[in-house]
Amino acid sequence: MSEKIYIEYNNDIEFTEEYVKVNGKKISNEEKKDNETWEQVAIRLRGEALQKHLKRQYENTIVLTGAGSSFGVGIGDKKGKLMSGLWEEAVNKFGYSHLQDFCNKINFKEFKPKNETTNLEFLLTHAQLYQYVTGDTDVEEFIKQLRNMVKESCTLKLPKNSVHRKSLRKLAAKKTKYARPKVFTLNYDTLFEQAAEKNGFMIIDGFSFNFPRKFKGTNFDLDVVTRITNKNVLEDNFVPNVVHVYKPHGSVNWLAKTMK
Known part of the structure; x- marks a missing residue:
């Protein structure tokens, strides 16, 4: 086939x-x-x-990337994992029986047999909604443990000559008269952000430029220009090598507000 x-x-x-x-x-x-x-x-x-x-050269360039772009990428023993790898890590850390009991408690019906992969994202979303409705502190505590496990597994270091750096260089090579290239990544890791930093590029990620940085969708409407003030006619020049990064599933370096 x-x-x-x-x-x-x-x-x-x-x-x-x-x-x-x-x-x-x-x-x-x-x-x-x-x-x-x-x-x-x-x-x-x-x-x-x-x-x-x-x-x-395209007027609009949009890239959607998932776990495959991070799989096997990293320095040392810690490499990017697929969803199956994250679930395996959860089973190794907490035990299959404990995870099964937790899923039964929160009425999560998508729990899979041992030889299959339970979707950890679905599980966490369901658990958070259950905890929000019930206020169960034990569920809240285990959610924190699962989140910390995911954060630890997805905190990766970018290796030299990574495909992330090469990809961003090609994306950012487009003419500045066109819209900035947009990367939508479903991954929690910061490999694209690290690649941009190594390349000397600027990332617009929806967060404000002041501190503490806060997310606001309208920040994606901002751009970066160099203003030439030593001429009779003011002229704005768009700074090259600026990339938008969208992370619908969140990121290991984000802090979320608790639902109240």
Whole structure:
């Protein structure tokens, strides 16, 4: 069965162990390089397609990224995890039976058998609503423990030559007359923020520029310009290398207000 690994409005790439198809047409054996497998050929062609795609100038550039962009990324033994990895960490730390008892107490019906992955985000959301309605202090305490476990697991250090830095460099290379590139990440880690800092880029993340920083959606309407005041005509120049980062699921370095 073929696997499709790239889809664009007028371009797609799929492969099996026996062939690669680009736009539904098989490519020839002559296009292989250095004894590549067909999977390696497909991955190379996908990289070339992405390079070509990112070099184009678009009025609006929006990227949605999930756990896959952080999976296996980090320094030392701590690497980014998928949802299955986070659940495994929770089971190892708290025990499957304890988690099962907790889910039964809060009437969480999506708890999975041992060999399956329970969605930790759904569990935490359900638990928070249960605690808000009931005021159960034991539930509140275990929510804190789960959150701390997630924070610990997702507090990652950006390695050198990371794909996050490379990706931001390509995104920020667009002309400043266009809208700033927007990265929507569902991950809790700060790898994109670290990549921006290493690149010398500026992040607009919805938080105010004063201290303490507070989130407000209208902050995404702000921009950064260099004002030239030593000329007869004032002229505003948009500062290059500014990227918007949106984190719908939150971040390890955010503090949330408790619901009251």
